[in-house]
Structure formats: structure tokens, C-alpha cells
Amino acid sequence: MNNLIKNTLLFFLLPILTIGQIKSVTSQDGKLLLNFYIDQGIPSYSVEYNKKVLVEKSPLGLVTNHGDFSKGMTFQSAKENTIDEKYELEKIKVSSVHYQAKEIILTLMNEKKQHIDFIFRVNNNDVAFKYSLPQEDETACCVVEKEISAFNFPQNTTTFLTPQATPMIGWMRTKPSYEEEYVADEPVGTPSKYGEGYTFPALFHVANNGWALVSETGVNSSYCGSHLSDGIKDGVYSIAFPNPKENNGNGTAQPAMSLPGETPWRTITVGDNLKPIVETTVPFDLVKPLYEPSQKYKYGRSTWSWIMWQDNSINYEDQVKYIDLASTMGYEYVLIDGLWDKQIGQDRLPDLFKYAQSKGVDVFLWYNSNGYSNDAPQGAKYRMNNSIARKKEMKWLKSHGVKGLKVDFFGGDKQETIKLYEDILSDANEYGLMIIFHGCTLPRGWEKMYPNYVSSEAVLASENLIFTQHANDNEAYNASLHPFIRNAVGSMEFGPVLLNKRHNKTNDGGQTRKTGDVFQLATSVLFQSSVQMFAIAPNNLQDAPSFAIDFMKNVPTTWDETRFIEGYPGKYCLLARRHNDKWYVVGINATKEPLKLKVNLPMLAGKDASYYSDEKGNKPEMKNIKINKNGEVSLTIQPNGGVILLN
Incomplete structure (x- = not known):
């Protein structure tokens, strides 16, 4: 039957393909096959690549307080579109993208005669799907109680996953913050560390068949951020909503939407090797900008005292030293980190801004997002979580020429937290400010959706090299994972390139670096973020190899093209x-x-x-x-x- 489809249909499909099979979509190059089924009223899908199954029959559907769209479903109609779009985006892994895909919109009806659209996009290495609910009566809104969408992997699959953390654990009750460790090549269906499932993105290796990277994109204030449930022994991982205890228990875990309304996209990037995984642009292909940039934003390199000199360095004199370092290196920015409100004082900051600007260096300034989400004590606090305070602060920052903010310590993935991210970004754009998030969730297409968005941490980042020897002992292992998983789907604000042999101010104490200098230089390219807060220190001008400093003076942070050569995650x-x-x-x-x-x-x-x-x-x-x-x-x-x- 597959040969019949390929030989007789240029685009799609037969009315009935097999028992239960409703539609089939083949990619432009003929290698990827998406099948859609309705068996006894239950919708599902499967994905093949090069005639090998990567995702077995997996359930689809939504359950809302308005209606159940996961069972008792009947097929109504199909609409087919060809997607052919070009866009430029300086701050992702490539600067110019030509996105071509096939789209099919399948309209289904439940037993209450309510309708839903299942929307699929298929290109050579990506499958994406989302749901769209119309407004059919006086009901103008609904709560999504459960998303049935799942990913069913064959038994010979191994996983590369990082666990979702239990809410309100960790330092000052700041988790989940997407900073857990990955386990490589773990058997499919292994229970997660905390019993909370796994964060996006999730990488799966189907032995002898290929690879699949699962994630989501297009998440904004109209939905929550999701993750994967624990996998069952059969290899099924389902979409899971936030734990109700996130955000200190405030806000609902189930997203609400106005009607008509849509869910975010669920994405599956597949291939018989890892090249499509590393090079995918699907998180950005599927989304549109939500507002116009207020100005052209400039990306680049930054120094950052806190990473090596820690809290005590957030004083006027040490910040001058890091401004001078940025100027010597030819860097565009300096980041003034947390505790500036007490240790420098807001009254003295304008003088520091002016000094930086006189040296050709612009400023990013750190803020605590905190309201009631956790107990993180660092200031400046209570200026980003409230719209009145936020706009007042941003107006002041703009008046002094500050170019960007690093906002830290978010409380989870609930819809209200996603709304906080969006509100900060939208307000900041009005004041010409770029935004970096730390202690935060995964970005989900945000580089394209929000023009002033730069990057997010959402990874076990360089600060952990300062905190524990364990992180240093495993630095190479972790770094070898990120291009295939975390950094494959979004910008990663890691803070790389630690040229101190010992991680303290005087380069003679603290944790011991196990990786080589060239390893460190390589991470400035290996890790993609359009603004990089590099961890070099003033002493490196004398104690690091001169060619290393010359390299760091010239390394860019934006890329026109990215090509995967070879590798294996964790190796x-x-x-x-x-x-x-x-x-x-x-x-x-x-x-x-x-x-x-x-x-x-x-x-x-x-x-x-x-x-x-x-x-x-x-x-x-x-x-x-x-x-x-x-x-x-x-x-x-x-x-x-x-x-x-x-x-």
C-alpha cells in the first residue's frame, strides 16, 4: 500500500488506506511518513523514516471542560496546504531559513457533535501537530483538563532525558528550573528521578531505526509549558501539565483558552543519523513574531564578574575592572549581576553606566523576577513581577542607556508564569531592552516570537562548575550532550569559557577545572546564544595563552550557518x-x-x-x-x- 501511495499520489492520500487509517502524509523527499488513524473513535498517529518505525501508534486528543475530544471521534474532512516560507533570524543557529512543508488540517467531531481540528505539518525531518478548537455556541472559553497526546517508542529505544524536578525543592525553593542532569542511553520507560516525568527537549535513539527529538514550540501566555510524563514500560510518554504545587501553589496547572483557540505545537525531529537533530529549525519555522521590535537589537559578547568572583564582586570597583576587561577584549557588553541594589546602590549605578559607555561598553543588569514563587533573596527584587513597578524601572533603565536585563528565578511552567515571561518581554521591547532569562523554563520558539528575547539558561550551566567538583568532573560529558538536545531547540545562556585553572578570584583555590583550554574556547562556538556572557577573568589577560585571548577577542556570537559533522551525545x-x-x-x-x-x-x-x-x-x-x-x-x-x- 505504501508503494501505491508513493506512485499514485504526489501530495496526499487515499480516502481509506487501511483499517482505521484515515490519512497519510509523505515528506518532500519521500523518506518521512506520517500516518493518522481513528480506531473505534480513538485518534492516533505514527511516524516512519526510511520505512522504519520511529514512533509507533500514539494517542491524540484533548479533554476539556467543554467537551472530550479524545474518544468517540469521527472523521469529517481534510484540508491540505503547501507551506513555503522564507525568513531571516540573526539570533538562531542559521541566519536565513527556507521552510517548506506539507500541512493537513483534519476536522473531527465528538459524540456531542463538537468539532476540533488536528493540524499536522510534515517536512523532510520534522513532524509537528497542534489542536484548534472553534467557537460553536455561546461557550467562549474552556479549560484544557488533559492533553492525550503521547509518543510511543519501540522497545529497542534508549533515551537521553533530564528529569522534571519536584516543585519548591532545591536552593531557596527555586525548582523546577530546568537544571537537572541528563542520563544517556537509558532504557525506554525508566522512571524519572523525582517521579515528575521529563523536561523538553527529549532525545530518543531507536536502535537500528534512527533518532527522534521531541519538544514543543509556540508556547505563549495563552497556554502553559508542558513536559513529558514518566514513560511506561511499553515506551509511551505523554504530554504532562505543570505540577499544581509549582509557583508556591498559586495559579492553575491546567491551561485555559478563549475560543477559538489553539494549543502549542508538539514537534518530533527524526533522522537515521543525528544531523537533522542538531540542525533543525522547526521551533522557529512554526511560529510568527508576536510584535514588532521597537528598534534593531545588537547582539554580542559580555564580561561577567559574578561567575568567577561571586557575590562580593558586585561592587563599584570590581565592576570597573570587568568593564575595563570588556573594553580590552572589544566586547559589546558587561553584565552587572545580583545584589547591585545593596552593594552598589541605585544612586551610584548611573555613574557606572556612564563609565562603561565611555569605554565603548553597554550594560546588561540583573533582576530577581520573584514575587511569591520562591525564597531567592538576591536583589533587585519586586521590580519585574509587577507591571507598574516594572514599567517604572524600565523607563529609568532606558533613560540611562541600559541595553538589556537578565531576569532570574522563575517558579515553574504554569500559564501564569508563561504570562510573566511574556509581559516582561513585551514591556521591555517598549523600552528598547533585550531580555535573558535565568533559573527558568525552556524557550519555545521565543527567538522568533519575541524580537527582543535573547536567550535562556534552562540547563545545568557554568555556575555549577564554581559550586561543585562533580560538575567539573562531568563537564565534558554534559557539554557533549547539549548540541543534540537542549541547544538543538533554543538559545542556551550557559556562560562558557572558564580559563582559570581553579575557580576562584585568585586562580588558586576552589574547584579544579578538568578540561583543556582549547576545550573551553570550543564551547564559545559549540554553545549557541546570540549574547554570550563569557566567564573569562581579568587575570586571564596574563595567565592564559595569548592565542586563547586573541581567539576570544574575535569569536562571534551570531551564525549564518551550522553544520553537524559527527558525534554521539555523551561521548x-x-x-x-x-x-x-x-x-x-x-x-x-x-x-x-x-x-x-x-x-x-x-x-x-x-x-x-x-x-x-x-x-x-x-x-x-x-x-x-x-x-x-x-x-x-x-x-x-x-x-x-x-x-x-x-x-
Whole structure:
């Protein structure tokens, strides 16, 4: 029957394909197949790639207080569209995207004769779906009590997942904050650490069949953020709403929507290798900007005293030192972190702003988002969670030329918290301010939806290297995961490049770094964020290799193109990014043995290149080499080490 479909239908479909099968959609290249079924009134779908099943029959539907759209369903009609769009977006992994997909809108009716649209998009490596509810009577709103959507993986699947944290645990009751550890290659259906399921994105390896990355996009104030439930032994993971105890118990866990209304998109990126996973743009392909930018925002590099010098550095004199460091490095920004309200004082800040501006450096300023969500004590507080206070503060910031804010400590994924994110972004745009979020949820298409949005942490980031030796011992392992999972779906504000050997102000105490200098340099490219808060310190101008400082003076933060070369999550990663006409090829090794690779780099074929490497004992070296005309290069990456090639 599949051959019949391919040979006789250019676009879609037969009225009835198999028993229960209603529609089938094939990607433009013919490799990806989406099937939609209704069996005894229950809707479901499956996904194949290269004739191999990646997602087995999985349930679909919504249960609302207005009606049940998960059972007793009958097929009514189908509408087909071709999507062909181009867009430019400077702050993601590529600057120019041509999105082509097939769309099918399936209208179903439940036993109460209420209608719902199941909307699917299919392109060569992505499947996306969402639900749309019309207004059919006087009912103008509804509560979504449960989303039935699930992802059913074959038994031979292993997972790369990070657990959703229990609400109100951790430091000062700040979790969940998307800062848990990943477990690689775990058997499908393994219970999560906290019993709360798993956060998006979620990576699945179906042995001998391929890979699937599951996430969501298009989440705004009209819905909550979701995650995956614990998987059952059969390999089924369902959409789960926030725990009611998030946000200190305030706000509802179930989203409410006006009618007509739509849910966010659920996305599945698939392939027989990891290249489509790393290079996907589906989180941005499916969404539209929600407002116009008030100005053109400028991205770039920043220094940041807190990461290495910690709380006591948030004083006027130490901030001057980091402003001077930013100026010396040619960086666009300095971040003045938390506690500035007490340790510098708001009255003195304008003088500090003026000093930075006199050195050609603009300012990001830290704020605590907190109201009643958790107990995080750092100031400035109570200025971002209230619209009146927020607008007053932002007006003051604009008057002094501040360019951006880093807002920390959010309380979960409830709809009211998503609304807080959106309100901060929308208000900030009116005052010409860019926004970075920390202690926060995953961004879900926000780079495109909100023009002044920059990046989110939502990862076990560099601050943990300061806090624990365990994080340093596992730094390479964690770094080798992010391009395949967290950073594949959104900008990641990690705060990379720690060139101190010891993580303290004087480079002689605290935690010990286990990775090489070139490894650290490589993370400036490996981790994608259009504004990077680098963890270099003033002493690195003297104690780091001069070629490392020269590299950090010139590394960009925006990319025109990204190409995955090879790798395996938790073991190693080699990828290339292009800024204008300059290619940066970076690799890191998380294994315990030297990694010897022979790779083809056509972007560097026949060119002179600078070659950076951590040699034995992680001794950093830099030399100039000539790439042969066929682009073949032999590389050796030491354990906990890195390599960089750039033309």
C-alpha cells in the first residue's frame, strides 16, 4: 500500500488506506511518513523514516471542560496546504531559513457533535501537530483538563532525558528550573528521578531505526509549558501539565483558552543519523513574531564578574575592572549581576553606566523576577513581577542607556508564569531592552516570537562548575550532550569559557577545572546564544595563552550557518558554524581515550587554517596548517580536550 501511495499520489492520500487509517502524509523527499488513524473513535498517529518505525501508534486528543475530544471521534474532512516560507533570524543557529512543508488540517467531531481540528505539518525531518478548537455556541472559553497526546517508542529505544524536578525543592525553593542532569542511553520507560516525568527537549535513539527529538514550540501566555510524563514500560510518554504545587501553589496547572483557540505545537525531529537533530529549525519555522521590535537589537559578547568572583564582586570597583576587561577584549557588553541594589546602590549605578559607555561598553543588569514563587533573596527584587513597578524601572533603565536585563528565578511552567515571561518581554521591547532569562523554563520558539528575547539558561550551566567538583568532573560529558538536545531547540545562556585553572578570584583555590583550554574556547562556538556572557577573568589577560585571548577577542556570537559533522551525545561532538565567510569547526571529547577522527570538511578544502588543540596532558597549542583540496582532515581529540579549526 505504501508503494501505491508513493506512485499514485504526489501530495496526499487515499480516502481509506487501511483499517482505521484515515490519512497519510509523505515528506518532500519521500523518506518521512506520517500516518493518522481513528480506531473505534480513538485518534492516533505514527511516524516512519526510511520505512522504519520511529514512533509507533500514539494517542491524540484533548479533554476539556467543554467537551472530550479524545474518544468517540469521527472523521469529517481534510484540508491540505503547501507551506513555503522564507525568513531571516540573526539570533538562531542559521541566519536565513527556507521552510517548506506539507500541512493537513483534519476536522473531527465528538459524540456531542463538537468539532476540533488536528493540524499536522510534515517536512523532510520534522513532524509537528497542534489542536484548534472553534467557537460553536455561546461557550467562549474552556479549560484544557488533559492533553492525550503521547509518543510511543519501540522497545529497542534508549533515551537521553533530564528529569522534571519536584516543585519548591532545591536552593531557596527555586525548582523546577530546568537544571537537572541528563542520563544517556537509558532504557525506554525508566522512571524519572523525582517521579515528575521529563523536561523538553527529549532525545530518543531507536536502535537500528534512527533518532527522534521531541519538544514543543509556540508556547505563549495563552497556554502553559508542558513536559513529558514518566514513560511506561511499553515506551509511551505523554504530554504532562505543570505540577499544581509549582509557583508556591498559586495559579492553575491546567491551561485555559478563549475560543477559538489553539494549543502549542508538539514537534518530533527524526533522522537515521543525528544531523537533522542538531540542525533543525522547526521551533522557529512554526511560529510568527508576536510584535514588532521597537528598534534593531545588537547582539554580542559580555564580561561577567559574578561567575568567577561571586557575590562580593558586585561592587563599584570590581565592576570597573570587568568593564575595563570588556573594553580590552572589544566586547559589546558587561553584565552587572545580583545584589547591585545593596552593594552598589541605585544612586551610584548611573555613574557606572556612564563609565562603561565611555569605554565603548553597554550594560546588561540583573533582576530577581520573584514575587511569591520562591525564597531567592538576591536583589533587585519586586521590580519585574509587577507591571507598574516594572514599567517604572524600565523607563529609568532606558533613560540611562541600559541595553538589556537578565531576569532570574522563575517558579515553574504554569500559564501564569508563561504570562510573566511574556509581559516582561513585551514591556521591555517598549523600552528598547533585550531580555535573558535565568533559573527558568525552556524557550519555545521565543527567538522568533519575541524580537527582543535573547536567550535562556534552562540547563545545568557554568555556575555549577564554581559550586561543585562533580560538575567539573562531568563537564565534558554534559557539554557533549547539549548540541543534540537542549541547544538543538533554543538559545542556551550557559556562560562558557572558564580559563582559570581553579575557580576562584585568585586562580588558586576552589574547584579544579578538568578540561583543556582549547576545550573551553570550543564551547564559545559549540554553545549557541546570540549574547554570550563569557566567564573569562581579568587575570586571564596574563595567565592564559595569548592565542586563547586573541581567539576570544574575535569569536562571534551570531551564525549564518551550522553544520553537524559527527558525534554521539555523551561521548563527543564535532560541528561547524559560519559567521560571514569565516568557518569555525570545533570538537570536544568526553570519552576517557584519545579520539582519532578522519573527517571531511569541504568548507575548508584547500584553505589555510588556524588549528587549536589540547595536546597530551591538555597542553594547549596553536599552529597554522593547510587543508588539502579534498577537505579531508585527521584529528586527535584528547580526553577532556578540544580542537578548533578556522579559516
